[in-house]
Amino acid sequence: MRKELKLGLFLLIVAGLAGLAIGYVNDITSPIIAEQIKQNKIDSFAEVYPGAEEVKDESSQYVKEEDGIVTEVNVAYKAGAPCGVIYTVEPSGYSGVVRTLVAFDIATQKITGIKVLNQTETPGLGANSEESWFADRFKDKTATQPLEVVKQEPVGDNQILAITSATITSKAVTEGVNTARQHYVDNFVQQ
Amino acid sequence: MSLGKEFTKGIIRENPLFRLTLGLCPSLAVTTSVENGLGMGAAFSAVLLASNITIALLRKIIPDSIRIPSFIVIIATFVTLIEMIMHAFAPDLFKSLGIYIPLIVVNCVILGRAEAFASKNSLMPSIMDGLGMGLGFTLALVIISAFREILGAGTFYGIPLFGASANPALIMILPPGGFITMGIILALMNKFQHDAK
Numbered sequence: 070m071r072k073e074l075k076l077g078l079f080l081l082i083v084a085g086l087a088g089l090a091i092g093y094v095n096d097i098t099s100p101i102i103a104e105q106i107k108q109n110k111i112d113s114f115a116e117v118y119p120g121a122e123e124v125k126d127e128s129s130q131y132v133k134e135e136d137g138i139v140t141e142v143n144v145a146y147k148a149g150a151p152c153g154v155i156y157t158v159e160p161s162g163y164s165g166v167v168r169t170l171v172a173f174d175i176a177t178q179k180i181t182g183i184k185v186l187n188q189t190e191t192p193g194l195g196a197n198s199e200e201s202w203f204a205d206r207f208k209d210k211t212a213t214q215p216l217e218v219v220k221q222e223p224v225g226d227n228q229i230l231a232i233t234s235a236t237i238t239s240k241a242v243t244e245g246v247n248t249a250r251q252h253y254v255d256n257f258v259q260q
Numbered sequence: 261m262s263l264g265k266e267f268t269k270g271i272i273r274e275n276p277l278f279r280l281t282l283g284l285c286p287s288l289a290v291t292t293s294v295e296n297g298l299g300m301g302a303a304f305s306a307v308l309l310a311s312n313i314t315i316a317l318l319r320k321i322i323p324d325s326i327r328i329p330s331f332i333v334i335i336a337t338f339v340t341l342i343e344m345i346m347h348a349f350a351p352d353l354f355k356s357l358g359i360y361i362p363l364i365v366v367n368c369v370i371l372g373r374a375e376a377f378a379s380k381n382s383l384m385p386s387i388m389d390g391l392g393m394g395l396g397f398t399l400a401l402v403i404i405s406a407f408r409e410i411l412g413a414g415t416f417y418g419i420p421l422f423g424a425s426a427n428p429a430l431i432m433i434l435p436p437g438g439f440i441t442m443g444i445i446l447a448l449m450n451k452f453q454h455d456a457k
Contacts, residue, residue, distance in 0.1 A: 087337035193428075
């Protein structure tokens, strides 16, 4: 019995020391990590909606349970008035959630940009959805018309050319954009 | 054995990946690009060195019957530390290696070296063993990932090699490509060793 107690005590000490070390380093790194995540968010917002003076998270006001894949609604302000809306949507792709930012401009009612934040799609195929050349295919599309994925050179204004061999991912991103678009039309466009 | 030999044995003769074939799962998962291979190798080497040093120093204190749980706690602590430090100071690398870092805990090379070497040897040989094994593992990862990245993506360390018209063999950066590469390299190593006899 004494032996087992001794062994247990030894493991307790080892684990305690390990905990102390991790706690100490966590104290140093966690503020840096938090700052980084915040900065990343600000940078990605600026990428999809350039020129905003302030971006406020208004998810609590706009995101309702029935909105499904819409997870965040951020409103961009210029001179105190709302000028754009930035959505975070999480549609399901080929092998997981494709988290995407979609931004609309209130004045022109157009998509100013989209950005895939993270995804677990196939490297070399669906993972290309993160590339800017794919995001550019959504730029300046009007918010009032549903977008559609096509496999040949688009002929209509509302058509998005799919990534070769990654139709499911292309459709997922487009579904995300469409959901955000619908939400935008319902909440930010005066009929 | 001399200190120099403890260092060099990990590079070819007892290369953890090609000769001991330990730690295959995380290795095949991360070697889709040279950058990932190098990053994983560096993180792995840091953990291995730290765990070898700690275990060599504590080898007389750690009771024999609970040495494995003690090793695991020590290794897991270093992995967590490296994960936090990397997240804070090398965010880009963290982003591409993110989910593989915790896999270092269960990388059997580290536990293997702790059990087979550091718990039986003094500080200096253990440091040499850790450095050599770390370098050997990193080299192996870089070789596999160079092979896969060049054939599968047409790039080396992100630099395009063949121009825009080239159509790379995508399968090489998908999981089957990892197994194909590993098979070819192991076959070549066996052939050379066989010929040398």
